[in-house]
Amino acid sequence: MLSAIDKKLMRDVVRLKGQVLTIALVVAAGIASYVTMRSTWSSLETSRSSYYARYRFADVFATLKRAPDSIAHRIADIPGVAVVYPRIVRDVMLPIEGMPEPATGRLISIPAGRDIPLNGLYLRSGRMPEPRQDDEVLVIESFAKAHNLHPGDRIPAVINGKWRDLLIVGIALSPEYVFPASLGDFAPDDRRLAIMWMDRDVLGPAFQMEGAFNDISLHLQPGVSGQEVLGAVDRILEPYGGLGAVTSEKQVSNFILNGELSQLEQFATVFPFIFLSVAAFLLNVVLSRLINLQRQQIAVLKALGYSNRQIGLHYLQLVSIIVVLGALCGIAVGAWLGSGMTNMYGQWFRFPAQDYRLDFSVAAVSVMVSLVAGFAGALLAVRNVVRLPPAEAMRPPAPASYRVSLLDRLGLGRVLGQAAMMIVRELRRRPLRTIFSSLGIAAAVGILVVGRFGYDSFESLINTILHEEQRADVTVAFFEPIPASAAREIVHLPGVLDSEGGRAIPVRFRSGHRYRDSTIIALADQPELRRVVNRDARQVEIPADGLAISRKLGEILGVGVGDSIDIEIREGNRGTRRFAVATLVDDAFGLQGYMRMTSLHRVMGQESAVSMVYLRVDPAWLDEIHRRLKEMPEVAGVTRMDSIVKRMRDQMGQSMLMMTIILTLFGSTIAIGVVYNNARVALSMRSRDLASLRVLGFTRREISAVLLGELAVQILAALPIGLLLGTYWAHAVMESVDPEVYRMPIVISTQTYAFAVAVTVVSGIVSALLVRRKLDHLDLIAVLKTRE
């Protein structure tokens, strides 16, 4: 049997259903944002770590030109090394029929018939290659899906100059290729990169690599860090064309995956932090007002002998009902959206399985935050009432102190009319309430801005920055640098309108003990097709004899303009050069150095050579140009700008869009909840005054104008603050993510600001209409009879 006070609770909940529901929605939106993003991140993180552990992802990776197998034993003797796994890895051209752009096949050796010691394979379908069976391969799932390939199908490959038809025996996944891409390739194309595994005893002879390897992975003993063995590995491999060993953090797929996951983790921290705090703030403000309206009932309960604790508990129950209602809704929506987002990321990160997991702790934390905020608001309000002697709490508050203000003296009352004067005085009388209301609405506006700006930034990244930087229609990359004169054949292809050579040199940037492996991109002296631009889309001029580096790279190395860094060149004649940093470039993509080609060649003491050619082409000739390029043996890859843009839209764009939609939805919910509750509470607080005005002969229109005028002033004051707040939050969000792969500009479009304003104003108008309807039905006598 429910006690009387519990019945009061239930009936209050039913009576306040509009407010209970909207407050619960605000809580739900805050919690859902947290649950969605946090659970997506933690599910992906868990998928990754369990995948890595089960399939023995290696700790150290190194590539080299060629070394005899005996060298692997020397590496195995390095203290701290537990397992070594030497392999043959070779890129080949795949002349896929019907595909104008050539695809690259990466053949990786496996010990067929035996266990793979490191970087194990997950066999999705088919079987492993049989030992010594010519041409049997496993193909990575992403490529197989893109081309609809199945076990039993064949792929043509040019291996060591010979055309071979490879037989697909199985479809596989590898922890080494969760993100099948090469570094600098920020929008990988599944159709054009085929990771394939082949028996070592077949692959070795095909490349004259019997008894030799050109790639080695290491597993370390527990407690040994990769950094400790890198030097020793590099010393052993140096004479064999070692390109520098890296730890698993720098392994390409893992590096990209880390970047994405840490960005997601940051987003999953910052966005929900903002959303949940705003929801908590609003919960606090709205509940304390709601409880203030029960001031008289609280006093009566006290007069009847209820203790402060019992009364406090009664209102905490009310808060709990609202929060739990919101929490259940928020967790359910969050889990639904989280599993959707996890699946979406899953299309992009190839794990054997995406297990969506909703951590209990994730849900619990969000509920706790909301409960604490709600409790704080409720207890504060209850405390303010029970602190008063019941007799005083039952009396209407003392007549407010109004003062004749400057406005009155100016005779503004006559100009604005009596209603406007009442609005002004009421706002002035309770400045704190006005400020809190406006702040609450401003927070909602800010959330709308911050929820939506991600897409603006992404659009700007693609439409402005990428557009200004990469102005070539087609980029052709060569296997080896070729003399500029040799590239002329390409430049003179029919349909080529303009061309420009470029060179990318793999290097290690070093400053003291800090280093990064990356590339120096050398460009034309007056570049037109591949330019260097800042995130504000302005072109950066590369100084004639200087080195420019990405600002982010400068931060990592701890160097600024004028500081010198060592550059270890890892191609051709190798060697180390020392350069002063002439300019920092706030670029959006990657970490690299930039030089003019002429100065690079002078420094390297080389003849002019290019490793890529940027082309502007007549669209009508595009397919023909592709066909001709495919026939050239020196061409390693051809990239079309339009397909990069398309893939970026498909991948980053899709996740950004989904995140934006979700956050916008939550932001709008919070905005509507706040504005509506603000209006409702104002109505309850002022209904007595307004009824008195009606009795004095004011029309419905006039009293509506008084109340709605107050709301309008609060909203108008909130809009600019909210837009500023949103802008500030957007900066905070972007500063919290620090990806090395790409860095988004902070761009907030006019549409985003307009959207935030529109949602707020529309919820204001709708709330006003609802309140107006209540005002029209104001029971004058009843309102005046009750004492508050």
Place this chain on the structure above:
Amino acid sequence: MSAILEARAITKIYRMGEVDVHALRGVDASLYESEFMVLLGASGSGKSTLLNIMGGLDVPTMGRVFYGDMELTDADEDELTEFRRQSVGFVFQFYNLIPSLTARENVALVTEIADDPLEPAEALDLVGLGERLDHFPAQLSGGEQQRVAIARAVAKRPAVLLCDEPTGALDFKTGILVLEVIARVNRELGTTTAVITHNAPIASIADRVITLADGQVHSEVHNESKAQPEELRW
């Protein structure tokens, strides 16, 4: 006769907005076992303030209040709560029922926390509302609401019943009905009762009448013979 409730030298100063209001200026007043006392005074004479202070609903600026051996003006929050819960029942001019609870539930609000209460139905029977148990305040007339309030006040079997202008918001006939109920509670349950009114004729139904004027005791009169509520005219 021993005083069950005793106020000594009570002064109360309110700060209403920007003015100080001297509601009580050194008032002494006692309430004796089982008596029916009326506190008479014009609006603003300080009678409600005195009653609230004696009932532990308000605190005086100066002076002391005793309930038996307990000094209310020195009691902590728990002692005051216990006092209100077990010993004193209030009836207010504006009833102060909880609008979301029925008559029975409004009474149950008290019976659920008191030590030796009447059944809610029994208390409502006592005030003649046995038939309207499940009506919400909004479905009851003013007089009925006030009777629910009385039932709620007496259901805990309080030692003292304090009524602040119980008929103030009611018409004559209903007012008489409410006074009859209060008189009956005093007579049948022996509850010490104090009723505040500005309505001089009501004083004739009391054992003793204290008249307040301008925050001070103006006179104290013992009625030789009590009138019955139904004999009242005003």
